[in-house]
Amino acid sequence: GIQVEQSPPDLILQEGANSTLRCNFSDSVNNLQWFHQNPWGQLINLFYIPSGTKQNGRLSATTVATERYSLLYISSSQTTDSGVYFCAVAKEGDMRFGAGTRLTVKP
Amino acid sequence: GAGVSQSPSNKVTEKGKDVELRCDPISGHTALYWYRQRLGQGLEFLIYFQGNSAPDKSGLPSDRFSAERTGESVSTLTIQRTQQEDSAVYLCASSLGTSGRTISYEQYFGPGTRLTVT
Numbered sequence A: 001g002i003q004v005e006q007s008p009p010d011l012i013l014q015e016g017a018n019s020t021l022r023c024n025f026s027d028s029v030n031n032l033q034w035f036h037q038n039p040w041g042q043l044i045n046l047f048y049i050p051s052g053t054k055q056n057g058r059l060s061a062t063t064v065a066t067e068r069y070s071l072l073y074i075s076s077s078q079t080t081d082s083g084v085y086f087c088a089v090a091k092e093g094d095m096r097f098g099a100g101t102r103l104t105v106k107p
Numbered sequence B: 001g002a003g004v005s006q007s008p009s010n011k012v013t014e015k016g017k018d019v020e021l022r023c024d025p026i027s028g029h030t031a032l033y034w035y036r037q038r039l040g041q042g043l044e045f046l047i048y049f050q051g052n053s054a055p056d057k058s059g060l061p062s063d064r065f066s067a068e069r070t071g072e073s074v075s076t077l078t079i080q081r082t083q084q085e086d087s088a089v090y091l092c093a094s095s096l097g098t099s100g101r102t103i104s105y106e107q108y109f110g111p112g113t114r115l116t117v118t
Helices: none
Strands: A004-007 A010-014 A019-025 A031-037 A043-048 A052-056 A059-064 A069-074 A083-090 A095-097 A101-106 B005-007 B010-013 B019-024 B031-037 B043-050 B065-069 B075-079 B088-095 B113-117
Touching: A004 A083, A010 A019, A019 A031, A019 A083, A019 A101, A031 A069, A043 A052, A043 A059, A069 A083, A095 B043, B005 B088, B010 B019, B019 B088, B019 B113, B031 B075, B043 B065, B043 B075, B075 B088
Parallel strands: A010 A101, B010 B113
Antiparallel strands: A004 A019, A019 A069, A031 A043, A031 A083, A052 A059, A059 A069, A083 A095, A083 A101, B005 B019, B019 B075, B031 B043, B031 B088, B065 B075, B088 B113
16 A cells, blocks of 8 residues: 655754654555644644645645655744644545654743 | 534443444535544554445454444444454544545544543
8 A cells, every 4th residue: 555654753843943844655646634633632634735835824835746745844833833743645545644743842 | 514523532441342433524524534543653544435335444454343324424433342452542534525436635533532442
């Protein structure tokens, strides 16, 4: 099946810093989503982005489908950004998740 | 409208007992998905429904696991003869729909059911 790799696995930032999270996938996909799982376990949709670039406030994402990667940018990070960020992709019928990037933002 | 809801939110059961987990998708969403997340790990895909049909059941971990969906709405995930290894959070998601076997719509997740098998 399709493989999804996320990097880095862990990231510690000072509040106000910027960061880039990466997602590589092994095959062409029809769908790609970025999620934030908060400390209470809830998965929050960030972006539905099988291709192109989107922005939402301090967050933006870019997917280059032909090169099989996606990037999530977090600018001016806040302590509430802490949690695990997952990339998930779907080729046919099932969505595969990466192992996630655990982000800790310190005040 | 309301989001995806799941019940119960927490379930503690003894090894060997059967459990049923319920998912109510967003109204109008024709596709429904079940995932499992073990502590500290990523999400593992189990099964998805397009309407009331499950085109691919190969993600179910064993024959103790089964799922059904009725009325293109509520779905139940049943685990028979539970084992301690089944302890995890079971997450349900729904999306507007799929085209053939391709998922092409954004998925929205419920809060999950935390299952503990003692």
